[in-house]
Amino acid sequence: MKTSPGTMVIRHGQVVDGTGSPPMADGAVVINDDKITFVGPESELPPLPEDARDIDARGGTIMPGxxxxxxxxxxxxxxxxxxxxxxxxxxxxxxxxxxxxxxxxxxxxxxxxxxxxxxxxxxxxxxxxxxxxxxxxxxxxxxxxxxxxxxxxxxxxxxxxxxxxxxxxxxxxxxxxxxxxxxxxxxxxxxxxxxxxxxxxxxxxxxxxxxxxxxxxxxxxxxxxxxxxxxxxxxxxxxxxxxxxxxxxxxxxxxxxxxxxxxxxxxxxxxxxxxxxxxxxxxxxxxxxxxxxxxxxxxxxxxxxxxxxxxxxxxxxxxxxxxxxxxxxxxxxxxxxxxxxxxxxxxxxxxxxxxxxxxxxxxxxxxMGRGDEFGTLESGKLADVLVVDGDVIKDIAVLEDRSRFIAVIQNGEIKAGRLAKPIPTLVKTE
The missing domain is CATH 3.20.20.140 (Metal-dependent hydrolases)
Structure with missing residues (x-):
């Protein structure tokens, strides 16, 4: 079941798109269901539905999974x-x-x-x-x-x-x-x-x-x-x-x-x-x-x-x-x-x-033979995105600390990170 079906926007961070291009300051990524539909400056965001989920990158990094x-x-x-x-x-x-x-x-x-x-x-x-x-x-x-x-x-x-x-x-x-x-x-x-x-x-x-x-x-x-x-x-x-x-x-x-x-x-x-x-x-x-x-x-x-x-x-x-x-x-x-x-x-x-x-x-x-499907943040690709509380270009070791992950998004769903919903556990009752 999706954590956030529909539209999701990730902003307030630098975008490192995985292509080798320089980081984009004040970038944003829009996800519709399981696909990326926009990658670019936050100032150029397209109109979003009122119920779009807004993910704050907290000045950190938005990058491919x-x-x-x-x-x-x-x-x-x-x-x-x-x-x-x-x-x-x-x-x-x-x-x-x-x-x-x-x-x-x-x-x-x-x-x-x-x-x-x-x-x-x-x-x-x-x-x-x-x-x-x-x-x-x-x-x-x-x-x-x-x-x-x-x-x-x-x-x-x-x-x-x-x-x-x-x-x-x-x-x-x-x-x-x-x-x-x-x-x-x-x-x-x-x-x-x-x-x-x-x-x-x-x-x-x-x-x-x-x-x-x-x-x-x-x-x-x-x-x-x-x-x-x-x-x-x-x-x-x-x-x-x-x-x-x-x-x-x-x-x-x-x-x-x-x-x-x-x-x-x-x-x-x-x-x-x-x-x-x-x-x-x-x-x-x-x-x-x-x-x-x-x-x-x-x-x-x-x-x-x-x-x-x-x-x-x-x-x-x-x-x-x-x-x-x-x-x-x-x-x-x-x-x-x-x-x-x-x-x-x-x-x-x-x-x-x-x-x-x-x-x-x-x-x-x-x-993996799937470079046309994921691996970079580009419109039309599957929404596998990592949102990190930190600048991975200044300190790549930030990626060793999973407590710094705001969201690990796979196929448009938040699967891990701070924003992931906890998995319910069975509670033993008398």
């Missing part, structure tokens, strides 16, 4: 990789994921693209959100992930005999790759997530310079997925893994950590977006010791952080596209901290707040 472009709803702030496949059954994972979705919306993220999930929970989360059964971001779903045997995600010893059926398809060769994708076709997901390379988390056999899939396997994944209208992305840190993914026809690159000139040229030639997901690395360095990460692993994450920051800056400065998503869902990088990725890119990488906001709104929507 944020897009988390690497979202793991089914990751439950895990402390070790093994937790992901042996800790909880699918029933409890589903409940935890619904809580994470609600939290993401409360943090200003009105849309999200999955970076992989346990079981096939994403597909059903998306449906539950669209049918207003649960609160959450508009979701572009992924599913069980794909990695070659002996690769980064194949961490269980053979004697366990569990096969990673909850999280990952372990493949050997092209036929296994095609079989895994066909199973995902039946699951109904949109994005196929693969693991072409290793990670600092596995320094002994699958570190961040290691390949975990062959080009032939990757090519088989892409050909099968594209045949069925699905897109393919991959965890790509090692330089050759990035190149293999781009040559195989991947639709997005996750991380893109160690990118040389050839890899950058391949990326730009096809205009493939990259989601660096750097705050996971930052959090691993800052809090790794607290969570018992070996120093070798922490050092690897520092190398990954430095390489990833440099590659991300080169991509954007060369005219490429970056999405924002911090790989949240681990104990040291928990759900709810999503906007720390944005602050990191401003304070540590050196991008401007306006650039980062564009990446976190417009580009995020483009990665």
């Amino acid at each position: 944020l897009v988390e472009a690497h979202f793991h709803a089914t990751y439950f702030n895990v402390r070790s990789l093994e937790d992901l496949d042996i800790k909880y059954p699918v029933e409890y994972v589903s409940l935890l994921a619904s809580v994470n979705c609600k939290l993401a919306l409360e943090c200003g993220y009105t849309a999200a693209r999955s970076g992989g999930c346990l079981f096939n929970v994403d597909f059903w989360l998306k449906r539950a959100i669209e049918e207003d059964l649960i609160l959450g971001p508009r979701l572009s779903s992924s599913g069980r992930e794909i990695c070659s045997a002996g690769g980064l995600m194949d961490w269980n010893p053979e004697f366990r005999k569990i096969g990673m059926e909850g999280l990952v398809f372990i493949i050997n060769g092209q036929e296994d790759a095609r079989k895994a994708v066909r199973a995902l076709v039946k699951d109904g997901i949109e994005w196929v997530k693969t693991y072409p390379t290793g990670d600092a988390a596995a320094p002994d056999v699958n570190d961040h310079h290691t390949l975990c899939m062959t080009f032939e396997e990757m090519n088989a994944v892409v050909a099968t997925a594209h045949n069925h209208g699905m897109k393919v992305t991959g965890h790509c840190r090692a330089t050759e893994g990035i190149k293999n993914a781009l040559r195989a026809g991947y639709d997005c690159i996750e991380h893109g950590t160690f990118m040389d000139d050839e890899a950058l040229d391949l990326l730009l030639e096809r205009d493939v977006p990259c989601v660096p997901a750097l705050y996971f690395e930052k959090a691993s360095v800052l809090r790794g010791e607290e969570f018992g990460l070996p120093q070798q692993v922490i050092d690897g994450h520092q190398e990954t952080l430095d390489g990833g920051a440099e590659s991300a800056k080169r991509i954007l400065r060369s005219g490429g596209r970056l999405g924002m998503g911090g790989d949240y869902g681990f104990g040291w990088n928990p759900h709810g901290d999503y906007a720390r990725e944005l602050t990191y890119f401003v304070n540590d990488v050196g991008l401007t707040p306006l650039e980062v906001i564009t990446c976190a709104t417009k580009t995020g929507a483009e990665i």
Whole structure:
């Protein structure tokens, strides 16, 4: 049920429209039902119905809802990789994921693209959100992930005999790759997530310079997925893994950590977006010791952080596209901290707040394949709007504080923030 059906006007704030244009002082946004119908100076507001709801931005910022472009709803702030496949059954994972979705919306993220999930929970989360059964971001779903045997995600010893059926398809060769994708076709997901390379988390056999899939396997994944209208992305840190993914026809690159000139040229030639997901690395360095990460692993994450920051800056400065998503869902990088990725890119990488906001709104929507529907404040687009009590251009860290959100508007409805109606609770009576 809509919080405010009909017409809503948001004013008394600066408009940051997500296109990269400079902020508009004294701007206003008009919403009719679920669509934006006006964005411009408050002095040029069209006539409004007498019953229009008036939202006061209190001199703050009116901007598009944020897009988390690497979202793991089914990751439950895990402390070790093994937790992901042996800790909880699918029933409890589903409940935890619904809580994470609600939290993401409360943090200003009105849309999200999955970076992989346990079981096939994403597909059903998306449906539950669209049918207003649960609160959450508009979701572009992924599913069980794909990695070659002996690769980064194949961490269980053979004697366990569990096969990673909850999280990952372990493949050997092209036929296994095609079989895994066909199973995902039946699951109904949109994005196929693969693991072409290793990670600092596995320094002994699958570190961040290691390949975990062959080009032939990757090519088989892409050909099968594209045949069925699905897109393919991959965890790509090692330089050759990035190149293999781009040559195989991947639709997005996750991380893109160690990118040389050839890899950058391949990326730009096809205009493939990259989601660096750097705050996971930052959090691993800052809090790794607290969570018992070996120093070798922490050092690897520092190398990954430095390489990833440099590659991300080169991509954007060369005219490429970056999405924002911090790989949240681990104990040291928990759900709810999503906007720390944005602050990191401003304070540590050196991008401007306006650039980062564009990446976190417009580009995020483009990665989801829905750039014509949302991601910017433009007339005719879906009314996904974030109203913030503060100037996000002067201090982007304001977006880390959800108590500063006046309204999180999704589809023309106030779903979270100060103005959201509290959800009724049952009161136990004697």
